[in-house]
Amino acid sequence: MARPTVRRRVAATWPFRPTVRYGQQVASALRMETIGGVVMLLAAVAALIWANTPWADAYERVQTFEISPHWLHLGHMDVQHWASSGLLAVFFFIAGLELREELTHGELRNPRDAALPVIAAAAGVVVPALIFVIVTVGEPGALRGWAVPTATDIAFALAVLAVTFTSCPAPLRAFLLTLAVVDDMIAITIIALFYSETVHWTFFGLSALLVAAYGVLQYKNVRSPWLYVPIALLAWYFLQRSGIHATVAAVALGMLTSPRETPDGRPTNAERADHVLRPFSAGVCVPVFAFLSAGVGLGMSELGAVFTDRVALGVIAGLVIGKFVGVFGGAWAAVRLGLATLGEDLHWHEIAGVALLAGVGFTVSLLIGGLAYTDPSQFERVTTAVLIASVLASAAAAVVFRRRVRVRARPH
Numbered sequence: 001m002a003r004p005t006v007r008r009r010v011a012a013t014w015p016f017r018p019t020v021r022y023g024q025q026v027a028s029a030l031r032m033e034t035i036g037g038v039v040m041l042l043a044a045v046a047a048l049i050w051a052n053t054p055w056a057d058a059y060e061r062v063q064t065f066e067i068s069p070h071w072l073h074l075g076h077m078d079v080q081h082w083a084s085s086g087l088l089a090v091f092f093f094i095a096g097l098e099l100r101e102e103l104t105h106g107e108l109r110n111p112r113d114a115a116l117p118v119i120a121a122a123a124g125v126v127v128p129a130l131i132f133v134i135v136t137v138g139e140p141g142a143l144r145g146w147a148v149p150t151a152t153d154i155a156f157a158l159a160v161l162a163v164t165f166t167s168c169p170a171p172l173r174a175f176l177l178t179l180a181v182v183d184d185m186i187a188i189t190i191i192a193l194f195y196s197e198t199v200h201w202t203f204f205g206l207s208a209l210l211v212a213a214y215g216v217l218q219y220k221n222v223r224s225p226w227l228y229v230p231i232a233l234l235a236w237y238f239l240q241r242s243g244i245h246a247t248v249a250a251v252a253l254g255m256l257t258s259p260r261e262t263p264d265g266r267p268t269n270a271e272r273a274d275h276v277l278r279p280f281s282a283g284v285c286v287p288v289f290a291f292l293s294a295g296v297g298l299g300m301s302e303l304g305a306v307f308t309d310r311v312a313l314g315v316i317a318g319l320v321i322g323k324f325v326g327v328f329g330g331a332w333a334a335v336r337l338g339l340a341t342l343g344e345d346l347h348w349h350e351i352a353g354v355a356l357l358a359g360v361g362f363t364v365s366l367l368i369g370g371l372a373y374t375d376p377s378q379f380e381r382v383t384t385a386v387l388i389a390s391v392l393a394s395a396a397a398a399v400v401f402r403r404r405v406r407v408r409a410r411p412h
Contacts, residue, residue, distance in 0.1 A: 037159020096254020123330025128322030149318025359393030
């Protein structure tokens with residue numbers, strides 16, 4: 001498995017500093033998917049509560065508060081844009097680390113083992129997009145959001161799995177992790193190809209050169225973070241100015257971070273980056289993004305607008321139905337056609353639960369929704385649809401997993 005390998009080795013070698021014991025305990029807790037998912041959920045609930053109080057206008061002012069120093073030349077950037085382009089870059093850097101770990105030590109290192117989650121992930125992107133197109137065909141401007149229901153939220157999905165399936169077999173967790181990582185890589189590719197503005201190639205070239213320099217330094221196993229941080233920030237900055245969503249640079253940097261073992265047994269560059277940045281991502285970046293994105297009205301008129309809007313209905317159908325059909329159908333077809341095998345400790349009922357859980361879109365779906373729909377009212381309906389779909393998918397998966405807990409507890 002990918003991340004447990006990283007965490008066990010870092011925990012064994014990372015120096016202990018009694019003066020920051022409390023901070024270390026908090027950071028350690030935030031490295032657990034359950035805790036990170038709960039923090040993100042609490043942030044979203046807080047936003048929903050605030051947005052449905054008499055002080056909802058204050059919430060909107062926080063979202064749209066502009067921070068655009070002229071010397072940065074980044075145009076008009078409000079707090080919400082900084083969260084989606086800046087803070088989420090850390091989240092996607094972690095996703096890049098996870099993909100590199102999967103390719104090096106995890107499920108993706110063996111093509112035969114990787115086939116099942118990779119094919120399931122690909123089908124889990126295509127089918128929801130098709131369902132969204134079918135539901136929204138003929139609706140003016142609707143097709144801009146075809147990719148909204150294609151993404152799975154890693155943190156939320158793993159948190160639900162950990163809470164509802166306490167006897168979860170390791171291969172099933174690895175299947176979900178690999179599925180979600182591949183899903184995120186497809187999503188970030190979609191963002192780069194379909195949701196980028198006019199590309200300024202000079203800035204893109206500067207960013208690419210910095211990313212390449214980062215990769216060369218990682219290959220030579222240079223370890224100083226004081227060298228990598230400015231390179232990463234400048235790569236992000238130039239890509240942001242190029243018109244391509246800056247999170248693409250974050251994924252590339254994460255994938256280039258070296259997992260090479262050190263002769264003296266110290267943590268690798270990838271392990272050090274994961275150890276430092278994962279708590280910040282889980283405790284700050286993703287919750288702040290969720291807080292700034294999830295605050296939508298839940299009155300009868302707002303909910304009525306969601307269920308009469310074909311774009312919102314397409315998002316719900318894509319996440320709840322399309323993800324299940326795509327992931328489960330893709331896995332079943334891969335096994336049936338001999339392209340992959342179902343592990344000894346995996347069962348189709350549990351694969352069905354993961355396929356339902358893949359409908360938890362949240363973070364990346366909200367990101368794509370914000371890129372696809374610039375009209376605030378349409379984005380609010382899409383956001384509400386993503387939240388509804390994520391709750392429905394989580395509840396359906398929880399029912400399946402709780403039943404599997406009872407089945408596995410029976411004596412054989």
